[in-house]
Amino acid sequence: MIRTHALTKVFRTRDREVTALDDVSLHVPEGEIFGVLGRSGAGKSTLIRTVNLLERPTSGTVEVGGRELTALSARELRAERLRIGMIFQHFNLLSGRDVAGNIAVPLEIAGVGRAERTRKVAELLDLVGLGQHAKAYPAQLSGGQKQRVGIARALANDPRVLLCDEATSALDPETTRSILDLLRELRASLGLTILLITHEMDVVKSICDSAALMEAGRVVESGTVTDLLARPDSRLARDMFPLGLPAPSTGTTILDITFRGAETAHPFVSTLARTYNVDVNILGAAVETLAGRQVGRMRIALDGSFEDNVVPIGYLREQGLQVDVLDAYDSGFAPAALPAQLPDAVPTLVKEA
Numbered sequence: 001m002i003r004t005h006a007l008t009k010v011f012r013t014r015d016r017e018v019t020a021l022d023d024v025s026l027h028v029p030e031g032e033i034f035g036v037l038g039r040s041g042a043g044k045s046t047l048i049r050t051v052n053l054l055e056r057p058t059s060g061t062v063e064v065g066g067r068e069l070t071a072l073s074a075r076e077l078r079a080e081r082l083r084i085g086m087i088f089q090h091f092n093l094l095s096g097r098d099v100a101g102n103i104a105v106p107l108e109i110a111g112v113g114r115a116e117r118t119r120k121v122a123e124l125l126d127l128v129g130l131g132q133h134a135k136a137y138p139a140q141l142s143g144g145q146k147q148r149v150g151i152a153r154a155l156a157n158d159p160r161v162l163l164c165d166e167a168t169s170a171l172d173p174e175t176t177r178s179i180l181d182l183l184r185e186l187r188a189s190l191g192l193t194i195l196l197i198t199h200e201m202d203v204v205k206s207i208c209d210s211a212a213l214m215e216a217g218r219v220v221e222s223g224t225v226t227d228l229l230a231r232p233d234s235r236l237a238r239d240m241f242p243l244g245l246p247a248p249s250t251g252t253t254i255l256d257i258t259f260r261g262a263e264t265a266h267p268f269v270s271t272l273a274r275t276y277n278v279d280v281n282i283l284g285a286a287v288e289t290l291a292g293r294q295v296g297r298m299r300i301a302l303d304g305s306f307e308d309n310v311v312p313i314g315y316l317r318e319q320g321l322q323v324d325v326l327d328a329y330d331s332g333f334a335p336a337a338l339p340a341q342l343p344d345a346v347p348t349l350v351k352e353a
């Protein structure tokens, strides 16, 4: 639904040049909630503003719903923009208009007649749960209610795409959850595709199907959240599931185990310890529900070298778990230089054990 290809944005001021986007290519499939994470200054806002061409890229292309926005005339672009809603961290409501008046703004701009506007505003108020607040002014609303007005306004022209610029960063955790729940419901009921930028890992954990990490204008990691989780070197996964780091010690094999869905219920650690009579030391573990599915990671230490533990490792892999072997001295996440697959003989050994 959204595709950017080799997007670059260079800001030139009198005394300096900043490359805010550097060769950014992203694909957000229809119906997906895609999160872009990154520290302040990474280029997130520039990216989201470039997707609806509030910011013109220096080079590269943007495609939304099969139309290349970067190739459109100003008039065509205005029409296409109606199909892209946007919400903001600080809501950007008009203080002199009540809730219904704020939601009506994009309908007025699109030239929708008064009767249809009234009908549509009432429908949108219900959709975001603000039916009782049509006559309230922004100053009389809580942050969560203001963001609901922002969402209703963004949906006024029935967009297929919703862009969210740090939409929950000004909200407390409970209100954040209710706004994220609303976004998830709207994705399901309206078939929206949502691109959001955030610096909060919890936002990605709770609603995103896919995510990208930006650094200095570049996308340094991207993929579905569950695939990222399965990559031992993924920084996003490490931040999503912080695990304890192993104390450096010789004669120990350290494993990172990733498990999903039904595997989370399987007591593989106790089975492993019993079956192979090995001591299993749990160094860290985290289980979360991502996109409605349980996933988790665990870091464990087994006594002995990798060669001593080939059979227990084969057992874990036979259970469908992803097992990455870390160097005993490695305090980071890079897997040790060991074969990705165990030798062919291992499964047989496991069965005989």
Ligand SMILES: Nc1ncnc2c1ncn2[C@@H]1O[C@H](COP(=O)(O)OP(=O)(O)OP(=O)(O)O)[C@@H](O)[C@H]1O
Residues within 6 Å of the ligand: 011, 012, 013, 018, 019, 020, 038, 039, 040, 041, 042, 043, 044, 045, 046, 047, 199
């Ligand atoms: N209009 C502009 N003129 C000059 N430089 C700009 C402009 N807009 C952004 N930048 C620069 O581009 C870089 C990326 O900024 P951007 O706002 O996209 O980052 P961000 O990841 O959204 O950060 P934040 O979370 O703080 O908003 C920064 O170095 C910023 O100073």
